[in-house]
Amino acid sequence: KAGVTQTPRYLIKTRGQQVTLSCSPISGHRSVSWYQQTPGQGLQFLFEYFSETQRNKGNFPGRFSGRQFSNSRSEMNVSTLELGDSALYLCASSKDTNSEKLFFGSGTQLSVL
Amino acid sequence: AQKITQTQPGMFVQEKEAVTLDCTYDTSDPSYGLFWYKQPSSGEMIFLIYQGSYDQQNATEGRYSLNFQKARKSANLVISASQLGDSAMYFCAMSDNTNAGKSTFGDGTTLTVKP
Numbered sequence: 001k002a003g004v005t006q007t008p009r010y011l012i013k014t015r016g017q018q019v020t021l022s023c024s025p026i027s028g029h030r031s032v033s034w035y036q037q038t039p040g041q042g043l044q045f046l047f048e049y050f051s052e053t054q055r056n057k058g059n060f061p062g063r064f065s066g067r068q069f070s071n072s073r074s075e076m077n078v079s080t081l082e083l084g085d086s087a088l089y090l091c092a093s094s095k096d097t098n099s100e101k102l103f104f105g106s107g108t109q110l111s112v113l
Numbered sequence: 114a115q116k117i118t119q120t121q122p123g124m125f126v127q128e129k130e131a132v133t134l135d136c137t138y139d140t141s142d143p144s145y146g147l148f149w150y151k152q153p154s155s156g157e158m159i160f161l162i163y164q165g166s167y168d169q170q171n172a173t174e175g176r177y178s179l180n181f182q183k184a185r186k187s188a189n190l191v192i193s194a195s196q197l198g199d200s201a202m203y204f205c206a207m208s209d210n211t212n213a214g215k216s217t218f219g220d221g222t223t224l225t226v227k228p
Contacts, residue, residue, distance in 0.1 A: 022183060045217065050213075
C-alpha cells in the first residue's frame with residue numbers, strides 16, 4: 001500500500017510569489033491535514049479536509065489556503081510569499097475519527113528568498 | 114483549547130537503557146486521543162503509540178509504552194532497551210472531538226542514544 005506522497009520535495013521561491021503544494025493520501029483515507037514545521041514555532045496546524053470540506057483551520061493568514069478533490073488528493077496554496085513562510089510543510093492522512101493515527105508524507109521543504 | 118507541553122528539549126540515554134519522555138496535556142473535552150510520533154533526521158513523522166482517554170490500560174507497542182496518568186493529565190512515553198536508531202525528535206500530540214481533524218503537537222524532545 002503506497003504511503004502519503006507529497007510533491008515537490010524541495011521548493012525555492014522568492015518573496016511575493018505564490019506556491020502550490022500537493023498531497024496524495026493513502027488509498028481509502030478521506031481526511032487530509034496540513035502542518036507547518038519551523039524550528040522556532042514547532043508543528044502548527046494549518047487546516048484539515050474531509051470529503052472535500054474544510055473541517056478545521058488553524059491560525060494562519062488568508063494567504064494560506066487549501067482544497068481537497070473528490071479522489072481525496074489535496075493541495076495547499078500560499079500566495080504572496082514572505083520570508084517567514086520558509087518551513088517544512090507536512091501533509092498527513094487518516095481514515096476519519098480522532099482516534100486514528102496520522103500517516104505523514106515526507107514533506108515539502110519550502111525556502112523563500 | 115488543546116495544549117501539549119513537553120518540558121525536555123533534549124535527552125541523552127545510554128544504549129540498552131530505558132528512557133522516559135515527558136508529556137502533559139490539557140483539554141476540556143472528555144473524549145480525546147494521545148499520540149507519540151518519532152521524527153528522524155530524514156524528516157518523516159512516524160506514528161509510535163496511541164492512548165484513548167477512556168482506555169483503562171496503558172498502551173504498549175513493542176519497546177514503546179505510554180504511562181497514562183489521567184488525573185495528572187500526563188502521557189509519558191517510555192522506550193525500553195534504547196537502540197542507536199532511536200535517536201530522533203519525539204513529539205507528543207493530541208486530538209479531541211471538539212476540534213475535529215486537528216491534532217495539536219508539543220514542541221518535541223530530541224533524544225540522543227549514546228553507544
